[in-house]
Amino acid sequence: MINQQRNSCNELEFYQFIETFSNVEIFEFLKDIFETEKYNEKFKEIIKEYDESKINLNNLKKCFCSYIFNISTGIVIAGFNKEDMFPSYVSFNIIANVNNMLLYQDMDTKLNYSGTLIIPFAQTDVIGTYLSGINETLENEIKKHFVNIMENYICNMYDHINVEKLEKINEIKNQLTKNFKNNINSLKKDFYSPILESLDFLPREEIGNLAESLIQITSLKRKIDSNLESVGGNIDVALISKGDGFIWKKRNPYFDPKINPQFFDEKMNKNF
Incomplete structure (x- = not known):
């Protein structure tokens, strides 16, 4: 995971990537294991390949926890x-x-x-794009690109201004970056709000159709842009309401009814 990230971005982005794991929780069952000499040595071997002054051993362990979490x-x-x-x-x-x-x-x-909420689980990227108007990966790349522009701008000013002015410029840079990210989040919210408002007036059946359509869009995207069709097949749809409880709107049998008539004959006999 670490090597793949290193090969796909520049040096600054790579160390920023490792730093993003600083708030990840290390699972209790791994804490004692990480302290053993065997595993500590393995993490230290990885660090030797990079700038040890810029990569934190503890963050590396948290990165591993994040990887474990992603395959849960x-x-x-x-x-x-x-x-x-x-x-x-x-x-x-x-x-x-x-x-x-x-x-x-x-x-x-x-x-x-x-x-009112629409909550996607598992593979959330396509549904998230529909709801917010922007792909999460693209959004992160835009934010990183903006940060890089600001960093490069500051670097180019090092030789032309004194230290006091540089500190002030750094403050302004951090505030501009924060404002930029907040503005993107605000635009996403403005895009998302009308969709949620319309849900309040949709009949139950239409809400079920919307859920099914969002899964179908995800399935179509996986077929087009990935060799691994991880979303596909028939879609089951159920509605849960306070009055009616759990109701199947669409349920696909796991077998072909035409070649399993005995199943329905048995059910008919039981009903009578």
Whole structure:
């Protein structure tokens, strides 16, 4: 993962990439393992390949935790608590099974939520683009490009201004960068808000159609831009409401009904 990142960006971007893991949590079951001489030596070997003054050993370990997290299994549970008027959902990632103990990390949660939301899980890039008007990868690249422009501008001024002015310029640069990122987030929110407002007036069936269409768009994109068709096949759609409970809107059988008539004959016999 680290080598791939190093080969795909310049030196400054690479060390910024490692720094982004500074807020990642190191899983408890890995803390003792990381402290052993065997694993410490492995991390130190990786660091030797780069500028040791710019790469933090602890951040490298957090980078590894992030990699583990990315190959975890996500589970989402949604519906209504009996005592609640509005829907809830909880999501968490199962990371590993260590000595018969399930290791998981809590993710996003909304309980008895009365607002309007569209929440994509797993492969979220295409749905995120539809909702915000910009691809997340493209957005990050634009932000990085802006930061690089500002950094290069400051570097070119080193020989022409004194230290006091340089400190002031750095402050201005940081504020401009912050404002730029905030403006992008504000534009995304302006793009997203009308979509959420329209959901309040859609009938249940149309909401189900919207969910199915978003998955179909993701599936189409995967077929076009990737050799790995990780989203595809028939789509099941279900609606959960306070009054009706769990209702299948569209459920695809895992077998061909035409060549399995005995299944339906058995069900008919049981009903009678």
